[in-house]
Amino acid sequence: MDAYLELTPRLAELSQLGSVMGILNWDQEVVMPKGAVSARGGQMATLTSLYHQRATDPRLGALLAECQSQEKNLDAWQKANVREAKRTYDRLVKIPADLEIALAELEVRGHEVWVQARLGANFKKFQPILDEYLSLLKQRAQAIDAHQHPYDVLIEDYEPGMNIKKIEALFLPLKDFLIPFLNQLLSRKNSKLTKVPGGPVAQSVQKELGLLILQQMGFDFERGRLDTSVHPFCGGAGPSDVRITTRYQDDHFVSALMGVIHEGGHALYEQGRNEKFYGQPVSEAVSMGLHESQSLLWEKQVGQGVNFWEFLSPKLKTLIPHALKGAEVKDLYHFVNQVKPSLIRVDADEVTYPFHIMIRFEIERDLLGGKILVKELSEIFNQKMQNYLGITPPNDREGVLQDVHWSGGTFGYFPSYTLGAMYAAQFFATAKKQIPNLLTEISKGNLKILRQWLKEKIHQQGSLYLADELCIQVTGEALNSKYFMNYLSEKYS
Amino acid sequence: MDAYLELTPRLAELSQLGSVMGILNWDQEVVMPKGAVSARGGQMATLTSLYHQRATDPRLGALLAECQSQEKNLDAWQKANVREAKRTYDRLVKIPADLEIALAELEVRGHEVWVQARLGANFKKFQPILDEYLSLLKQRAQAIDAHQHPYDVLIEDYEPGMNIKKIEALFLPLKDFLIPFLNQLLSRKNSKLTKVPGGPVAQSVQKELGLLILQQMGFDFERGRLDTSVHPFCGGAGPSDVRITTRYQDDHFVSALMGVIHEGGHALYEQGRNEKFYGQPVSEAVSMGLHESQSLLWEKQVGQGVNFWEFLSPKLKTLIPHALKGAEVKDLYHFVNQVKPSLIRVDADEVTYPFHIMIRFEIERDLLGGKILVKELSEIFNQKMQNYLGITPPNDREGVLQDVHWSGGTFGYFPSYTLGAMYAAQFFATAKKQIPNLLTEISKGNLKILRQWLKEKIHQQGSLYLADELCIQVTGEALNSKYFMNYLSEKYS
Secondary structure (H helix, E strand, O other), X not given: OHHHHHHHHHHHHHHHXXXXXXXXXXXXXXXXXXXXXXXHHHHHHHHHHHHHHHHOOHHHHHHHHHHHHOHHHOOXXXXXXXXXXXXXXXXXXXXXXXXXXXXXXXXXXXXHHHHHHHHOOOHHHHHHHHHHHXXXXXXXXXXXXXXXXXXXXXXXXXXXXXXXXXXXXXXXXXXXXHHHHHHHXXXXXXXXOOOOOOXXXXXHHHHHHHHHHHHHHOOOHHHEEEEEOOOOOXXXXXXXXXXXXXXXXXXXXXXXXXXXXXXXXXXXXXXXXXXXXXXXXXXXXXXXXXXXXXXHHHHHHHHOOHHHHHHHHHHHHHHOHHHHOOOOHHHHHHHHOOOOOOOOHHHOOOOOHHHHHHHHHHHHHHHHOOOOOHHHHHHHXXXXXXXXXXXXXXXXOOOOOOOOHHHHOOOOOOHHHHHHHHHHHHHHHHHHHHOOXXXXXXXXXXXXXXXXXXXXXXXXXXXXXXXXXXXXXXXXXXXXXXXXXXXXXHHHO | OHHHHHHHHXXXXXXXXXXXXXXXXXXXXXXXXXXXXXXHHHHHHHHHHHHHHHHOOHHHHHHHXXXXXXXXXXXXXXXXXXXXXXXXXXXXXXXXXXXXXHHHHHHHHHHHHHHHHHHOOOHHHHHHHHHHHXXXXXXXXHHHOOOOOHHHHHHOOOOOOOOHHHHXXXXXXXXXXXXXXXXXXXXXXXXXXXXXXOOOOOHHHHHHHHHHHHHXXXXXXXXXXXXXXXXXXXXXXXXXXXXXXXXXXXOOHHHHHHHHHHHHHHHHHHHOOOHHHOOOHHHOOOOHHHHHHHHHHHHHHHHOOHHHHHHHHHHHHHHOHHHHOOOOHHHHHHHHOOOOOOOOHHHOOOOOHHHHHHHHHXXXXXXXXXXXXXXXXXXXXXXXXXXXXXXXXXXXXXXXXXXXXXXXXXXOOOHHHHHHHHHHHHHHHHHHHHOOOHHHHHHOOXXXXXXXXXXXXXXXXXXXXXXXHHHHHHHOOOXXXXXXHHHHHHHHO
């Protein structure tokens, strides 16, 4: 089919431009000299504008329409490829160019103002930025689909097929479970260890440990790297060039290690994508929640599991004997899985983490629904922290200003974290059923067996199925919170 | 003037795309995982094609023509900016797209075949590639200007305003001087040191030394980096992001150091460009020879000068005491300036180096002039080596296949190296006249005084003047070989 043959090089070109921006992002976070910030901004703006021109080219729209009208000539992969490309195209062309430019401009300014406001723990300073975002994002949602709740439209950017109603249906039972569960856990006495035992661990040793575990997980160093950056991330330029980063604290080697395993989970997804469709949308993850499921599965289900620590223990004794001084591996395992309400989302344990997400989800939903106002946000945030977690942030820096997301206009992403945790539990429960002796294999460090299963069942599938369908394909059930609740119950009871 | 106001953002966009490619090149040479080679090829091809589309956009041509027709409204810098942009545009639009594609394709294939041919020291294998290049390059030259010698057209890519006749006029007196001069030097006994004294020097210590010298030269680390790569280069993304590389040999710290100083010279040019015109062609070097003059001035005139070694000696004694074991600084200075005919151009000393260039210049001129054939090249190369340097390469790997240039279709670049050496000598002679006690200052490590002079006189001037004019502006004379010959005479007599 001629239209499809003309379509795929255009999609590959967009993917290549995306990869180039991926390298520039990595470069900026990892190696770029400080003085290049402003020039880099110009380079990215130029690339973004060229990308946008190509991505909204009417010829691309015509080809997509033609492909869809002759769908019967395409196989399932090709159909899914057209579906994904068309969804992106249809959204993009609806957004007026001046609105996109205004949002891009606000992103730069918003980030700067947020940094300053956060430093001074002064939400008032950031308030006007949020007001501007709300106005622009509502216009954006309106342009894409005037009939939907604007927050539903934004959520679609990250979780196609999701919406407020579905998320509420998933979060509600979890909330009902977690509130008494947390109280019950808090009434027990905590792990004896409140900080990592032993002396400091040099960054080079921590890196060696990270590389070892990545190797064990099946990370391919011919097609990827591990580096250091202020904010850990998984980026790069697609399946053959997957770059993850972590950050090191001398007195907390577990933090960097868990970071490496988390980003390693994202990396395995990327490296495991279907080679036949590299550069085509269908080879990419169908949602952010699904991508996050891979990092959380590796970090929480595997990396913070007791079997993994059985494998890790002799390695630790060799690599960093002093870090285990006076502590049994069992103690370290309990330390890693300590549950305690805390102020900062990114540092939260897996039991209290969903509350941080629910707070942000409710705030975003009500802001975009016009039920609350930006100027009330500091107070509302603190009130919700008190209601859900029983603690009140002492200031805005540790409260409403803590996350970078809103400073970049990212509204609708937060739910993906907890959706990811649910997917992770559901996938891992299935893996345990399908892979003989999975936990015993993990105790032996045989992690590649799990990697292979994930690759076949999830990474290779890309966007062939929508997220709902994929979940049913893999686990036999639609996504639900049962597996995540069972997992927490079993682990912490 | 409206046309000029519309022109400059277009030129800035091209510069930004060029900067992006600069980062991708650096990335590929320094950090990219091996498995990403093919994907990176695709990314570069996409960028190159977008660049070409924008650079040959008829609207750009119309704006340039309009600016030139209303030149009276522009100041000298703006005029020069239009002149440079128009020269590039006029050349680009004349070249048929399919010819450009054929050359780009041959570049990839040619490099691969060259690597194999070189490994096997087998010129015959590379011969068909060279034949293809000659045919395509002649077509390219014909398309640009059918009335000129095709080699003259190619030289213009690197040295606007230069041609065979002018280069011959510059090279001839140099050749007449160098032949007896070299014989005279060879009849004297050589430096006592034939290898670097002392034990191996760790890469980290060599890097520390390099950083120290760069600092001393005035390299701005807020706007640049030093890294390691197989082939040293100066790249990056323009004045605010200048990245140089070197390579380290444990048993030859002087080699990496001189490499750092050489690339540092290029880097100072880039960092010293006129900020008012960043992103515009007029802020760039007017020729490759002028850029090379900066690296050679720092490497040869300064770094291999006796005054610099006076400054370096106490530093060396502190940083790498064992490397000076049994050797006086004077011995090291003589070792660094050893003259001896040798097979490999990139390892040649400054006295024999011009012969390597003359050999390549004559071969390129005669190939494109149709006076010699590709199949005769191995023999001709060896014959010329014997004639000029009194040595015959034992095989093609150390002979005609040694340089990467022809494998990428780069014909016409070689003369820039020796033009650069001549400019360097002429500039440095002027600097000595104009900067009080320059040599004494160098002995004290006060190198920034020279950097400042170069910045004002050369780096800041960009392409405001053509190369000829700039040389007269700076030195009061057109480029000539007299200063280079005087410099060699004084230094080695």
